[in-house]
Amino acid sequence: MSYLEYSLRTIPSGFRKVLFLNWPLVLLLITVACVGFLVLYSVAGGAMVPWVEPQIKRFALGMVLMFTVAMIPIWFWRNVAGLAYGGSVFLLFLVKFVGVSGMGAQRWIDLGFMRLQPSEVAKITLVMALAAYYDWLDLDKTSRPQWVALPVALILLPTALVITQPDLGTAILLVVGGGIMMFVAGVHWLYFAVVIALGVATVAAVFYTRGTEWQLLKDYQYKRIDVFLDPASDPLGAGYNITQAKIALGSGGWSGRGFLQGTQSRLNFVPEKQTDFILTILAEEFGFIGAISLLGLYALIVFFCVVSALKNPDRFGALLTLGVAATFFLFFAVNMSMVMGLMPVVGVPLPLVSWGGSAMLVLLGAFGLVQSAHVHRPRGRK
Amino acid sequence: MIRNPKDIETSNRLISRRALILGGAQLAFMGVLGLRMRYLQVEQADQFRMLAEENRINIRLIAPERGLIYDRNGVVIAANEQNLRIVMVREDAGDIDQAMDHIRQLVKLDPEEEERARKELRRRSPFVPVTIADRLAWEDLARVAVNAPALPGVTPEVGLSRTYPLGGDFAHVVGYVGPVSDYDLGKLENPDPLLQIPRFQIGKLGVEARLEDQLRGSAGTRRIEVNAVGRVMRELDRVDGTPGHDIQLTIDAGLQNFVQARMSGESAASVVMDTTNGDILAIGSAPSYDPNKFVRGISVADYRKLTDDIFRPLANKAVQGTYPPGSTFKMVVALAALEEGLIEPDEIIRCNGFITLGKRRFHCWKRGGHGKVDLNKSLQQSCDVFYYTIAERVGIEKITAMARKFGLGQRHDLPMSGIAAGLAPTKSWKLENRGKEWLIGDTLNSGIGQGFVLASPLQLAVMTARLASGRALVPRLIKTVDGIENTAPEAPLLDVDPAHLDLVRAGMFAVSNSQRGTAYRSRIAEAEYQMAGKTGTSQVRNITKAERQAGVTKNRDLPWERRDHALFVAFAPMDAPQVAVSVVVEHGGGGSTAAAPIARDIVLQALYGGLPPLTAYPAAQRRQIEELQQSLELRTPKPGQGQPVKT
Numbered sequence A: 001m002s003y004l005e006y007s008l009r010t011i012p013s014g015f016r017k018v019l020f021l022n023w024p025l026v027l028l029l030i031t032v033a034c035v036g037f038l039v040l041y042s043v044a045g046g047a048m049v050p051w052v053e054p055q056i057k058r059f060a061l062g063m064v065l066m067f068t069v070a071m072i073p074i075w076f077w078r079n080v081a082g083l084a085y086g087g088s089v090f091l092l093f094l095v096k097f098v099g100v101s102g103m104g105a106q107r108w109i110d111l112g113f114m115r116l117q118p119s120e121v122a123k124i125t126l127v128m129a130l131a132a133y134y135d136w137l138d139l140d141k142t143s144r145p146q147w148v149a150l151p152v153a154l155i156l157l158p159t160a161l162v163i164t165q166p167d168l169g170t171a172i173l174l175v176v177g178g179g180i181m182m183f184v185a186g187v188h189w190l191y192f193a194v195v196i197a198l199g200v201a202t203v204a205a206v207f208y209t210r211g212t213e214w215q216l217l218k219d220y221q222y223k224r225i226d227v228f229l230d231p232a233s234d235p236l237g238a239g240y241n242i243t244q245a246k247i248a249l250g251s252g253g254w255s256g257r258g259f260l261q262g263t264q265s266r267l268n269f270v271p272e273k274q275t276d277f278i279l280t281i282l283a284e285e286f287g288f289i290g291a292i293s294l295l296g297l298y299a300l301i302v303f304f305c306v307v308s309a310l311k312n313p314d315r316f317g318a319l320l321t322l323g324v325a326a327t328f329f330l331f332f333a334v335n336m337s338m339v340m341g342l343m344p345v346v347g348v349p350l351p352l353v354s355w356g357g358s359a360m361l362v363l364l365g366a367f368g369l370v371q372s373a374h375v376h377r378p379r380g381r382k
Numbered sequence B: 001m002i003r004n005p006k007d008i009e010t011s012n013r014l015i016s017r018r019a020l021i022l023g024g025a026q027l028a029f030m031g032v033l034g035l036r037m038r039y040l041q042v043e044q045a046d047q048f049r050m051l052a053e054e055n056r057i058n059i060r061l062i063a064p065e066r067g068l069i070y071d072r073n074g075v076v077i078a079a080n081e082q083n084l085r086i087v088m089v090r091e092d093a094g095d096i097d098q099a100m101d102h103i104r105q106l107v108k109l110d111p112e113e114e115e116r117a118r119k120e121l122r123r124r125s126p127f128v129p130v131t132i133a134d135r136l137a138w139e140d141l142a143r144v145a146v147n148a149p150a151l152p153g154v155t156p157e158v159g160l161s162r163t164y165p166l167g168g169d170f171a172h173v174v175g176y177v178g179p180v181s182d183y184d185l186g187k188l189e190n191p192d193p194l195l196q197i198p199r200f201q202i203g204k205l206g207v208e209a210r211l212e213d214q215l216r217g218s219a220g221t222r223r224i225e226v227n228a229v230g231r232v233m234r235e236l237d238r239v240d241g242t243p244g245h246d247i248q249l250t251i252d253a254g255l256q257n258f259v260q261a262r263m264s265g266e267s268a269a270s271v272v273m274d275t276t277n278g279d280i281l282a283i284g285s286a287p288s289y290d291p292n293k294f295v296r297g298i299s300v301a302d303y304r305k306l307t308d309d310i311f312r313p314l315a316n317k318a319v320q321g322t323y324p325p326g327s328t329f330k331m332v333v334a335l336a337a338l339e340e341g342l343i344e345p346d347e348i349i350r351c352n353g354f355i356t357l358g359k360r361r362f363h364c365w366k367r368g369g370h371g372k373v374d375l376n377k378s379l380q381q382s383c384d385v386f387y388y389t390i391a392e393r394v395g396i397e398k399i400t401a402m403a404r405k406f407g408l409g410q411r412h413d414l415p416m417s418g419i420a421a422g423l424a425p426t427k428s429w430k431l432e433n434r435g436k437e438w439l440i441g442d443t444l445n446s447g448i449g450q451g452f453v454l455a456s457p458l459q460l461a462v463m464t465a466r467l468a469s470g471r472a473l474v475p476r477l478i479k480t481v482d483g484i485e486n487t488a489p490e491a492p493l494l495d496v497d498p499a500h501l502d503l504v505r506a507g508m509f510a511v512s513n514s515q516r517g518t519a520y521r522s523r524i525a526e527a528e529y530q531m532a533g534k535t536g537t538s539q540v541r542n543i544t545k546a547e548r549q550a551g552v553t554k555n556r557d558l559p560w561e562r563r564d565h566a567l568f569v570a571f572a573p574m575d576a577p578q579v580a581v582s583v584v585v586e587h588g589g590g591g592s593t594a595a596a597p598i599a600r601d602i603v604l605q606a607l608y609g610g611l612p613p614l615t616a617y618p619a620a621q622r623r624q625i626e627e628l629q630q631s632l633e634l635r636t637p638k639p640g641q642g643q644p645v646k647t
Helices: A013-018 A025-041 A052-071 A075-078 A081-098 A116-135 A145-164 A167-183 A189-208 A219-229 A238-252 A276-308 A315-339 A357-375 B005-043 B047-054 B096-106 B113-125 B138-148 B166-176 B182-187 B204-209 B212-216 B251-262 B291-296 B298-307 B327-341 B375-380 B382-394 B396-405 B427-434 B440-447 B455-471 B498-513 B544-550 B591-608 B619-631
Strands: A100-102 A105-110 B057-062 B076-089 B129-133 B154-163 B177-179 B199-205 B219-224 B232-239 B247-249 B270-275 B280-286 B349-351 B354-357 B360-363 B372-373 B478-481 B532-538 B567-570 B577-583
Touching: A013 A052, A013 B372, A025 A052, A025 A276, A025 A357, A052 A357, A075 A081, A075 A116, A075 A315, A075 A357, A081 A105, A081 A116, A081 A145, A100 B427, A105 A116, A105 B440, A116 A145, A116 A167, A116 A315, A116 A357, A116 B177, A145 A167, A167 A189, A167 A315, A167 B005, A238 A276, A238 A315, A238 B005, A238 B047, A276 A315, A276 A357, A276 B005, A276 B427, A315 A357, A315 B005, B005 B047, B047 B057, B057 B498, B076 B096, B076 B166, B096 B113, B096 B138, B113 B129, B138 B154, B154 B291, B166 B204, B166 B251, B166 B280, B166 B291, B177 B291, B199 B204, B199 B212, B212 B270, B251 B270, B251 B280, B251 B591, B270 B455, B270 B591, B280 B591, B327 B375, B327 B396, B327 B440, B327 B455, B327 B498, B327 B532, B327 B567, B327 B591, B349 B382, B354 B440, B360 B382, B360 B440, B372 B375, B375 B382, B375 B498, B382 B396, B396 B440, B455 B498, B455 B567, B455 B577, B498 B532, B498 B567, B532 B591, B567 B591, B577 B591
Parallel strands: none
Antiparallel strands: A100 A105, B057 B219, B076 B129, B076 B154, B177 B199, B219 B232, B247 B478, B270 B280, B270 B577, B349 B372, B354 B360, B532 B567, B567 B577
16 A cells, blocks of 8 residues: 555544554553562662663653654655665675674664664564565465465564574574564465474474484484483583572562562572563562563553454554564463463563563564554545 | 456465464464463473472581580590581582682682592582582681682581690590491491581591490481572571580590500500499500591691601501410419319429420420529519410410400400400411411410410400409490480409419419519509509510520610510509500510509509609609600609599
């Protein structure tokens, strides 16, 4: 659809747009961010520095970004989707050469005032590109092999770049996020069934041949997989983090040990507690009630996005909204799964709560897109 | 490109359907997450709460203070001194090399110590604290404490370490302590958790080892809150352990010091017993060594020096060394004969210098022989032929039975290491151990304390004390444990005719008090303290026929290790015995020249409770004795000021 097709008369213009924002969503985002501030305050041992203050500033910046993005008509974002995608892939290439290393991976580009993590940006630009692609593609071509191959390539290009950083968490998010986009856009379910079946078969083959002379991997690689899948087999090495995280979570009990009272956190038993493992601190200090409430807030955010998408007759807007919601969902689902020992540790932050600039800005920017789709959705068309 | 509305309809319906499927899947997954949360936080909460507490709270053992060891008068033999040290926990320290470099900048590390610490770090479990350096100065410790933030896993500690202020005097008796070794742990079925404390010291030798259980005490505990890197945040509570029991020995530290000093320069051993109750007053073995070096970890060079020394400083000759008792055994043979009625006290036996048994000649030590010899003279002049003759009459079984009555051939269980049983041979013993029949010649050799008979200085002292007292005295080394007297029942009278004992005592008196006695030179001039004794010279080689014809080689012309052992046993005062002494000088030559003078000096030292006045010695020897007394390096010199011990 070109912007000509939007019935411009029914779309709010100027500052009136503010009134048509998805305000419940805005309030939910602010609430979740506040939970994050609270936990970061506790992680710092009851202090605003070093985490809460910068986090608040970033959040403020992110809100400005969100509102700015929201004010800009959705058709503009559709038109620049390809450009954004190309730009982020370029940045992913760039990070290989001028990137800053940290924690065993080369992920950041130092912009002077902040460190940008292109892989975070890529998660959203991929969603934008896929939404634009399926908006452009004729519906009846959606499931034709050649038109399926293209989006697969769009997904795999940034994934390949990210996986070599290495950043397994983001790679998973990109593949699954992209897959969800394709699913929502209507690609025939047989494709998904085949991919899933192939994946299961490969895994089965890898494990089934183990110990035979046809085994597909080297012994040390199997060992690594073992530790990856079952960190408890290496309790002082790879398993240490997850063991301590589970102890922190579990020791919170029903109502938690009280704000600033978590011993696991206070005494530094939990690793990475301000980033990937921040949920454990929340769970330790506020208990099951605290943790399930956060999950509830997340669920509401996803819910409001899905509702907004369902009400949006604009294909690009709807797909984009669902894509952002899916990406957001993957963030917290993967993070919580790994922290609770349901999934190996892959390094995905808890969205809007974990300390970290790029993810926060990118997510708020993405919700800006959701808001833009919401504000600029066609209404009452005949 | 304009799309027709129908397409848009289809598209929206498709999106809606798929979005609902997706939303449902997401909801289901969130349900799983919620259930998992519930499982961890509600159902398993107690277990994880406990794990969190375990994480947070560390129970550390507090090493109890080891019991002190005193002499009979309260002089400290083994004490505990403050020891400042730094310990490292490998799993908290991270890169060991880096940590070591850092520590080296703060504290001077001995390369040998560092190597040992590294080895221990590699060997022990990663969470066990290992001592990196000890015996530090306060300043060193303070520097480490100040730099603590940069040194994770490294903590300064104040501990106690064993010290032996009397140095080598008690090395063989008290032994020493050392860090627990894997070997030590392996020996124990259910090791005390205390032994896991880094560098925890346990007794390795002597009283320290044998009375380890009393000395150690029991551990206290300290519950501390630690953070993830193991740094102690605060102490939650503390239960002090109980210190080990103090132990008091029967030994007199002054006398012990004298014994060690008097024997210096020789490879010798001496035991002093109280003949009234069996207390060991001194038990020395020379040369000795400094046990403190072992506590600190002796260097390879120092240890080599000790093991290469032909005088064997590490051996406790007083209880571990066994020697043919030689003529000091003759009292036993005489008593056996008297008790069996196979000799009359005034019976005369002729000594021509040898007796013949079959084709073999058994020689007396005196070439021309002693002529007419009765019991008294046989002891006084130590006639061998007399004892060949009566030994043949009595037979080995009776001799050995009498030897056992006097404490030979049996292990006296003192809390010391490696106590030897010696040997009082029997016919069946020889058959079992040598596979040969007992020969009559063996009996003859046994009659003069040669051949198979073996006795340690401790056993000789027990024998002498029993001769002197007529009671079956049992040696006692521990006076009190934790202030409680280690009482022994009064020793029963020996099953020996007192008249026979008197005859033997009279013979021993003649040894050192009649002009022709073998130890007349070592008599005591002070009438009140006159000593009875017996010399012994035991061969460590065979004298061939040819050598005997050419004249037996003098001891001083032989290499040291082939010379005879010199022995002397004595008790004093003759009339009311108080002390019994045995002295063995390895390869010292003759008992009368090498051992008897030492024994006399020790007897006098014991009776006077300090250096005796010169008037206790025969007038002609006083000058020489004075020189000797001045040359001794005594810990608390009290020249001539000693007072007789009141008992």
